[in-house]
Amino acid sequence: MLNKNLLIAAVSVLLSACATSPTGRTQFIYMSDNQVDQMGLQAFDSMKSKNPVSRNSRFNQFAQCVAYAITQQTGGQWEVVVFEDETLNAFALPGNKIGVHTGLINLVDNADQLAAVVGHEVGHVLSRHSNERLSQETAVSTGLAMVQAVTQPQTALGQTALGLLGVGAQYGVILPYSRIHETEADTIGLDLMARAGFDPRQSINLWLKMDKAAQGGQPIEFMSTHPSHASRIDNLQQNMNRALQLQQQAWSQGRQPRCAK
Template identity: 45%
Template structure:
């Protein structure tokens, strides 16, 4: 009975005490100021370790797209200027951090065919910041460790011989049953929030679907969806396609920026 109670407490502590813009429950155990400091510190460290692109045309292009996106970010997510850095790397990636930081790797510019697709990428990454996903991720990790520690204490107090086996099983259960789906829900939410954000910023939301079709071509051999922190490309394409009727009207009311993609 005590073991069941501890497992229930673990699940309860992982439920949300806040709401995202999509209505999803969120667990927040850290302040925005703490996250902003962590994001800024991490970004400064990355700039010392990663090669920064010196290409004027590439930086101008990425900055142009980023500027169009960030002007539409709610002040509650970041009130101030955004720092945008292009890293000279073949890595197909981009990110945004609390504190108004955006990093784009030149490798992803080969996958994003135009300004609209790059707008989808930056919109998605900024979507994580808007929804405070880093706070959720850190908070859920802390809460899961607290819950597992509680279970361990109760098992130990009951002198259960198979305690190590039970704990190992619970660890896998938390990983695959809570934290990974938690990560997938973050990605799906950032896709939808990002699609709306790019549309408001004048980028064609249909480009987000094309982007993930491009991603699917280069991501062969990815793990099954249930074993990954990211949704499958097919899932993302389906969700973005279903949301398109809501984001398309936002695009029609917006003014498209003119960001010229250089030859990569």
Template identity: 45%
Template sequence: MKLTTHSKKITLAAAIILLVGCSASPTGRTQFVALPDSQLDQMGEESFTTMKQEIPTSNDTQLRQQVQCVADALIAILPDKYRTQDWEVVLFDDKQVNAFALPGYKIGIYTGLLSVAKNQSQLAAVVGHEIAHVIARHGNERVSTQMATSQALALGYQLSGEDSAQKTAIFQALGIGVQVGIILPFSRTHESEADLLGLEYMAKAGFDPRESVALWRNMAAAGSSKTPELLSTHPSHDTRIEDLQTNMPANLAIYDTLISRQKQAKCY
């Protein structure tokens, strides 16, 4: 079945979608952001409020202070545009080994993560990673990408002739291709970018950047999903460790300079 009759219209529509909202991430990577940040921030704030109502927060004062201290140290080295925002970091009482970030400057840490992040620098690697997601507008980029690809497929379907079983099968295959070829790689790109930005943040805040590698080794030892990297939203542990080690020298030099000035972080 040929779907070329309306190819010019589809190409034009796709081009319009892709030309809207192009910008650059903090690393200089070109990104597609189509929605107002204010809209995503509101969504993030609403979601975070709901989570705080549904998931208990930790009543361990010491742990909460440690997490907040690490977050405060990282936020303090950010550019003014981000440092002066109303960041909210919450320690949720949940055994899952995880953390997350939402637009609107919201970060959630689960107590289960602290069994793997065994010192302040390993925790800083996690919190720095989540801060990077917010600053790099990854939430907006992902929602925008999903919206654009869905609209492009829907438009293509409408312009490609009469409905048929063959047509449906073709567009189902295209949908799978979009997920594996666009959405998942974008997510892995976001994770890798957040790792490297987080590495920079932790070094500048006086945390030992080498502990980021130790963290992911701990993660691997604790067990993880066996989903192949191709079909996962996250890079493999080995990929993350390799990327961190490649970018380690410059960040270690920053950390060593702070040590020489006795300005390393001291949260616990």
């Protein structure tokens, strides 16, 4: 009887945790979005207090211009911070937080290329990938512990929690997103940058630049947690015609971002 009750309870949990991503994929989402948002806010506050924030006005204006054009397509208020860090990286966290490294700003040729990275990272947030990973990892029992652990990044549990959020590389632990998550974020990010009026074709140029930089031995945390360039570019090319149509629609409606590097 006990086993039967446990089975019924388990099935109820699974059914209540079913969700659908923006691309129509079925997800296991058990933790509340509010919990995960709080984790994102705590992690971002911790990063701002422990990592140097750039005071370069040109870099800040450039990153904010690109990010705000992207997030106008998502709604909500987003905070954008540029960190003094020469690694080629950017990230977005639940709770509407975006971080961009100065190394990435130095690498990109134009706003369209930065928009490709920012759109991708925002795609992770819109798809609730952090919640999905945390839900799978915690499996209900340690959810509260994970929320609390974000405030203690020096602990093993804290590092795991930050890694699941997507910023673990900052603290010496890398937990890659799955290939499914990456492809989904690429698809959503491509559409976001196009709907904002950026040139989606520059996303391919960006990954080619990343590939060249990686071969040159530059530290690329962004690349170290993501799948191969070839598969990424192939997916982008498959979705390019739709993205170009979205860009044309954006331009016809007056959305042509003018973000100067």
